Amino acid sequence: MTGDGKKEGSGCKKAFPLDVVLGVCLGLVFILAMAIFYYYSRLQKRKLVQMRSVFFRQNGGWILQQRLASQGIDSTTRIFTEEELQKATENYSENRILGRGGYGTVYKGLLSNQQVVAIKRSKLIDESQVEQFINEITILSQINHRNVVRLLGCCLETQVPLLVYEFISNGTLFKHIHNQDFLPWEDRLRISKETAHAIAYLHSAASFPIIHRDIKSSNILLDEKYTAKVSDFGASRSVPFDCTHVTTLVQGTLGYLDPEYFHTSQLTEKSDVYSFGVVLAELITGQMPISFDRPEDLRNLETYFTSLVDEGRLVRAIEPHILKEAKLDELHFVAHLARRCLNVKGEDRPAMKEVALELEGLRKAVKKRANDRSITEREWFVQEIGSTSSLISEVSESSRQYSLDTELLSTIRHPR
Known part of the structure; x- marks a missing residue:
């Protein structure tokens, strides 16, 4: 301040505009703080972009883009x-x-x-x-x-x-077979038919033939209408059209794994057929693919199921609810189809397209018979199913088994 400080005198005057300087300083501090904040935000954003780029690369993003481009796939993902x-x-x-x-x-x-x-x-x-x-x-x-x-x-x-x-609302087929309420035979037939058609599509109708490699009941989901949805393609393989097999490290689930693939490491479409045969056996018997409740040599469902079919003791293995609901000829048909899928040699198994068509034919025949109650089970079996060339020999070979099972089933359904 300058002046003498007296009212009668020169008074007091500011020697320097302190308020202006203070305002300028505060403004500069604010600008500096904003600049630092902006720089820090940009730095964090750049780090986030770099981190996401690293994650994208680590998670195979570039590989995915190259693979989709090389295969000419126009992805809508x-x-x-x-x-x-x-x-x-x-x-x-x-x-x-x-x-x-x-x-x-x-x-x-x-x-x-x-x-x-x-x-x-x-x-x-x-x-x-x-x-x-x-x-x-x-x-x-x-x-x-x-x-x-x-x-x-x-x-x-x-x-x-x-x-x-x-989102698939009704969980897995495995849970419905083993853990939850009873799944009706009609639903089991339809689900098996839908699953077979999906696998046949993968093998013959997709852009490239696809082998799923992990077909099992826990990879078959059911929506609100109990429609089957095949899932989990992490282990799947595309096969060039001019190749019959792919040599890979063995992957799959115990109880469903194709023994031929396990021993040779040669993956073919028939490996999926074998796994589907196990699913069919599950649907018929209601039993686990691997169970320690069965004798040691029969812990694998495939071994247990095929031995019963071959020995004519199929009825003993069928889930009790299914026995009361299903026709015996239907059970025999599905059981023998499953048995063919479970042949040790892949060349002896049917193609998945053939399996799907036979299951489709069975469902149509069941609906047709529902409108004609006069026809007997045995007549229907020969007329509607026996016409399928791949099953003609099985119809005659299973006559004795069918008669024995019919007698046993009659005892179960109508005990004295």
Whole structure:
């Protein structure tokens, strides 16, 4: 301040505009803080982009793009952001979990458009597992079939990859056979027919022939109308049209694994046929593919089932509810079809297309017979099914077994 400080005198005057300087300083501090904040935000955003790029590469994103381009696949698979899937699952809440497994966890999600989806969040994966993940996306990008689970999209920018599927509400066929309420015979026939058609499509009607390699009842899902949906293509393989087999490291599930593939490492379409035969045996008997309740030499369902069919003791293995509901000739037909699928040599097994057509024919014949009650079971079996060339010899060979089973079934259904 300057002046004498007296009212009568010169008073007090500011020697320097301190308020102006203070305002300028505060403004500079604010600008500097904003610049630092902006720089820090850009730095964090750049780090996030770099991290997502690293995750994308680690999760096989570049490999996926190259593979889709090399195979000429015009993929409609949607790429989801991490934020979208976090919101859809309430940040992966425990109450959204549909199931857990060796691959990771499946969550029920609700997208912003109110679509319900299933989100498979993998466990931490290494390079050896990336191939399976990318393989599943590549395979599903080629498939369009009503009995195959539809892949909606994926997210590769997270630490672990995520796949987004259509939501299938009624769980797995395995649970309905072994853990839940009784599954009617008519539904079992229809589900087996739908599954067979889906596998036949993979083998002959997809862009490239596809071998699923892990057909089992827990990989067959059921929607609200109990329509079958084949799922889990992580182990699947595409086969060039001019090849009959692919040599691979053996993968599959014990109890369903093709013994020929296990011993030779040569994967063929008949490996899926064998696994489907085990599923048919499950549907008929209601028994587990591997069970320690059976004698040691019969713990494998394939061994137990084929021995009963070959010895004419099929009725003893059939689930009691199925015995009361199904016609014996229908059971014999499906059992012998399953038995053919379970032949040790792949060349002795039917093609999946043949299996699907025979199951389709059986369902049509069952509906036809429902409108004609006058025909006997044996007459119907010969007229409707015996006309199939692959089963003519089996019809005559199984006559004694059929008669024995009929007598035993009569005792079960009408005890004295």
